[in-house]
Amino acid sequence: MLFPTRCPACGHENRAEFADSSIHDLTCASCGARYCLFIRKQRFEVLFDLGTRALMDGYAREAVASFAAALERFFEFYVRAFALERAANTEGDFTAASAELDATWKHVASQSERQLGMFALAYLLREGCAPDFLSPQALGADFRNRVIHRGSLPRREEVEAYAARVFALIDRLLTELGSGAAHAELAQEQAFAAHLDALPDGVTAVFEEHPGMFRAQRFGSERPGKTHPARSVGAGPLSAPLNDAQAFARALAERGSLLTLLKKS
Numbered sequence: 626m627l628f629p630t631r632c633p634a635c636g637h638e639n640r641a642e643f644a645d646s647s648i649h650d651l652t653c654a655s656c657g658a659r660y661c662l663f664i665r666k667q668r669f670e671v672l673f674d675l676g677t678r679a680l681m682d683g684y685a686r687e688a689v690a691s692f693a694a695a696l697e698r699f700f701e702f703y704v705r706a707f708a709l710e711r712a713a714n715t716e717g718d719f720t721a722a723s724a725e726l727d728a729t730w731k732h733v734a735s736q737s738e739r740q741l742g743m744f745a746l747a748y749l750l751r752e753g754c755a756p757d758f759l760s761p762q763a764l765g766a767d768f769r770n771r772v773i774h775r776g777s778l779p780r781r782e783e784v785e786a787y788a789a790r791v792f793a794l795i796d797r798l799l800t801e802l803g804s805g806a807a808h809a810e811l812a813q814e815q816a817f818a819a820h821l822d823a824l825p826d827g828v829t830a831v832f833e834e835h836p837g838m839f840r841a842q843r844f845g846s847e848r849p850g851k852t853h854p855a856r857s858v859g860a861g862p863l864s865a866p867l868n869d870a871q872a873f874a875r876a877l878a879e880r881g882s883l884l885t886l887l888k889k890s
């Protein structure tokens with residue numbers, strides 16, 4: 626998936642391809658200047674936005690794969706945020722904790738069922754209650770499998786309902802994570818810093834924050850949970866009910882136009 630980026634030297638609009646690392650080493654097609662673009666966005670956000678864009682453009686079936694992948698990557702994000710938050714609360718060293726986390730994740734990286742297991746435990750330990758929203762029905766697993774593995778052609782309304790379900794779940798868990806999410810974001814900042822340090826002379830570093838379905842909300846308002854360590858365990862879920870179909874529709878109306886960066890052209 627290509628997106629437009631402006632050369633910091635001459636202003637020419639180049640096109641770049643989203644990278645897993647969010648780090649893009651680029652050379653301007655017009656003036657030849659080299660620059661490195663860092664996009665402060667988590668993979669689950671990129672995937673969800675790509676799904677939303679595909680849905681808006683009429684690619685309902687393709688959208689399902691992106692929404693499903695967004696949810697899986699969000700579970701990883703949650704596990705990472707939880708593990709790093711816990712290390713920080715016990716005054717652990719961030720770099721060491723991050724390395725142990727990476728080594729642990731290797732055991733589950735290739736199997737989504739294992740990742741779901743890790744997420745379930747992380748949720749229990751952090752919130753003190755069972756992740757009752759993980760049932761196949763609640764996750765829309767049948768629908769997803771029918772579309773992705775059995776080639777079913779979904780109707781747009783079905784995809785919108787699935788998107789709404791995934792959106793509501795991620796939105797609720799982000800709310801519960803509150804400032805805990807910053808720990809996983811710090812890991813991205815560290816990867817950026819390491820890459821930045823190694824950039825050769827003459828390469829300009831450019832940092833961007835691309836607006837998206839979650840981003841605006843995450844940084845646009847104070848979230849509950851800021852004082853998480855003091856929150857009592859067992860307090861239970863604190864936010865919007867699951868399957869709030871309106872939440873996705875509202876976000877789409879408010880922020881869908883922000884996704885123009887992803888427009889196919």
Ligand SMILES: [Zn+2]
Pocket residue numbers: 632633634635636637653654655656657658
């Ligand atoms: Zn240029």
